[in-house]
Amino acid sequence: MCGIVGYVGARNATEVLIEGLRMLEYRGYDSAGISVFNNNTVKTVKSLGKIDRLEQKLEEIGPLPATCGIGHTRWATHGMPSDINAHPHATEKVSVVHNGIIENYLEIRKELMDKGISFVSQTDTESLARLIDSLYDGDPVAAIRGALARVKGAYALGMVFYDKKDVIYAVRKDNPLIVAQSEDAGEFFIASDIPAVLAYTKRYYVLEEGEIAVLAKGGVTFIAPDGSLLQKPLLTAAFTLEQAQKGGYEHFMLKEIYEQPKALQNTITPRVKNGLPNFSSDNVPDELLKNAKAIHITACGTAMHAGLVGKSVMERLARVPVNVDIASEFRYRDPLVNEGDLVIIISQSGETADTLAALRLAKNKGAKTLAIVNVVGSSIAREADCVVYTHAGVEIAVASTKAYMVQLSVLHLLAVRLGLLKGMIDEAEGKRLVSLLGAVGETLEQMLSDTSLVQAAAQHIVQAPDIFFIGRGRDYYLSMEGALKLKEISYIHCEAYAAGELKHGTLSLITDGVPVIALAVEPKLFEKTISNIKEVKARGAYVVAVLSKGVMLDDQTADTSIHLPECDEFTQPFLTAAILQLLAYYTAKGKGLDIDKPRNLAKSVTVE
Incomplete structure (x- = not known):
């Protein structure tokens, strides 16, 4: 996941791009760069590290008078973080910023190298940039469409062609990209997320799959995948900068x-x-x-x-x-x-x-x-x-x-x-x-489109001092992760136990009202797990059962049942894990806690 920003207008483009990249740094922070139109050419500056490193480099270079350009903050997927692998990727004709993955980049790279075209980076994006360059004969849209017809993968792209001064081209497939304009329609932007432009405008267009946007000082043009011109509705963002960074979600x-x-x-x-x-x-x-x-x-x-x-x-x-x-x-x-x-x-x-x-x-x-x-x-x-x-x-x-x-x-x-x-x-x-x-x-x-049952289950356990997770086989391993998630953000004491071990000590902890999250998804172990669930229920536990689709338990066995959608045994862990993540989230939310930054914990543990 990377961040893209672009600007064309009357302001200092470098300053707008840097500010926009700061707003997108949560999308990637291992390197950053910009390409701007300057003195009848395109100047590209990029650097390993966070935005501050790029700013220092720009200060060393000196002023870059420009009113149009593109920028990128990178989360590396192909090629180690470095100055060379940073975006934009510039060729002799075009400079490109990219969020996504080009799956067949090695095939494209080999084909171009066989034609004598040289590469300088290890990235998948350079293959795309040089492919566009090889197809360009003065018509940017034709070159873009020709290149993307060859590409497999996901992308959001911002591009400037050196002979098309103060014009930005943008296109997306699978990955997000918006086009924004100022209130007076005198400035235009592209961005991976709206936080990058909220300092200037709340008015934006949603770029749909395969559509190409052409941004110039006179306005923006949208081109459909079939080449026809489009009229698109102009939307208005109705959220704060913090909300926008979270994509409208309450928490990261x-x-x-x-x-x-x-x-x-x-x-x-x-x-x-x-x-x-x-x-x-x-x-x-x-x-x-x-x-x-x-x-x-x-x-x-x-x-x-x-x-x-x-x-x-x-x-x-x-x-x-x-x-x-x-x-x-x-x-x-x-x-x-x-x-x-x-x-x-x-x-x-x-x-x-x-x-x-x-x-x-x-x-x-x-x-x-x-x-x-x-x-x-x-x-x-x-x-x-x-x-x-x-x-x-x-x-x-x-x-x-x-x-x-x-x-x-x-x-x-x-x-x-x-x-x-x-x-x-x-x-x-x-x-x-x-x-x-x-x-x-x-x-x-x-499954994520309806989380009402998980939210209801969280309401029942939010005040519990202790919660137990049980399961067998992979369900036990998933119980361990579920207990960790819940304890680290809700501060409720949670433990995971292999269901078959209940009689070897754990049952002494089960009393009236104690919540037990019981995973009974493993088909071969289902009957054994149900017996264990009945054991805790008989001792007064409040049981939340996570079950395969179609499995029904009476209220003498489980108080709440949450069902996975139809799926194969092979992929059940992915769906079970998501339910347990949501259960932890909504429990912590019910307690009014700082979910994204739980006490005493850090994102990366770099000491013993």
Whole structure:
């Protein structure tokens, strides 16, 4: 997830772009840059680091008189954060800023290089910029349409062509982009989100998929995908700057929960070729997976919980032993890791201190290491033998939601690939599972459209001093994540227990009115779990049951039932996780707490 801004008008374009990028920095902050029309040419300035670094660079260069330009703040997906990989990407004819992922960029890059065209960056965006350049013969719209006809993926683009002074071209597919204009229609803007322009105007147009906008000092023109001109309604934003940064959501955590379908699409789609998982674009060789004698997963907190679900799926599909360790325990217990083993390291930030130490220990023991991280160029990404980047984008809330979800998706893809390589599943089954995984985002989106039952359940537990989560198999692993989410933002004491362990001590804690969140989604373990639910209900618990679609429980078994939508066993964890995230969110909201910044916690733990 990156931030795009563009401006054409009478103001100092550099100042407008910098201010707009600051408002979008929550969308990405590893590098930033601008391209502006200056002295009959286009000047591009970009820098590694936050907006302040870019400003310092601009001050060193000196004044850049300009009234039109584009800017970008980056969350890296292809290529480490650096000055060269920062946007805009400028060629001899065009400068481009991009939010999204070009899935077939390597194919385009090779084709252009075979024609003698040189590349300077590691990014997918440069492939698109040079493709547009190669097709440009004086008609920007034709070049844009020709290039996008070749492109697979998601994008929001802002472009300036050097021979079209003070004109900005914009287009989008799947990723957001708005066009805004000042009250007197003398200034025009493009932006990923409306916060970038609220200092100047609340009036904006929504750019629909495939539509091209042409912004000039005289006005804005909209072109439909078929080439015809469009008239679009001018809307007025009715929210504050803070509300706008949160996309209209009350908290960043809720916004990020609703961003999960898109994050899943961005993470899964680039790793599917011919209907099967393919990690060649991540430079993860099949031999690394196929030759693994044993697999060890190590992580902290939420990432470790994702690893537990991944263990379950890998062992089921590939029949290979998988151990999961909390990173802080792994490094101190002298783990039995040998040459030929594969250690999978999971971290949202890529800087988690204990996880980084576990990675180094694994390498010292001769194991191969595979990192699953969200931040390109992070310490863990640099030191691992191979890395798979999750494309969750920036996560502002301390409580992780979409990072966990995309970690699950990568682990599921790895499990299918392992199953194929180990000969435990055939190609037909692999395609079936990948197809289910590809559709989970859409199912999740539908489920998120109505959260009334979850909100009602939260009302019943909001004043509880203690809450217990129970489940079996993967449901137990999901219970662990549900309990963590709830305790970290609601400050209610929560514990997760394997349902089969209730009689070994935990039942003594169940008294009248104590809430128990019972997950009974695993089909093979359903009857056993129901018996455990009846045990806590008989001792007075208030039971909230999370169930598969169509499963009905009477009020002697559960007080509240929340049903997943129709889904396969393979993708149930994604939907269950979202329900537990929402339950935690609405419980904390009911208590009036600072949900995005819970006490005593930080987003990235970089010390032991």
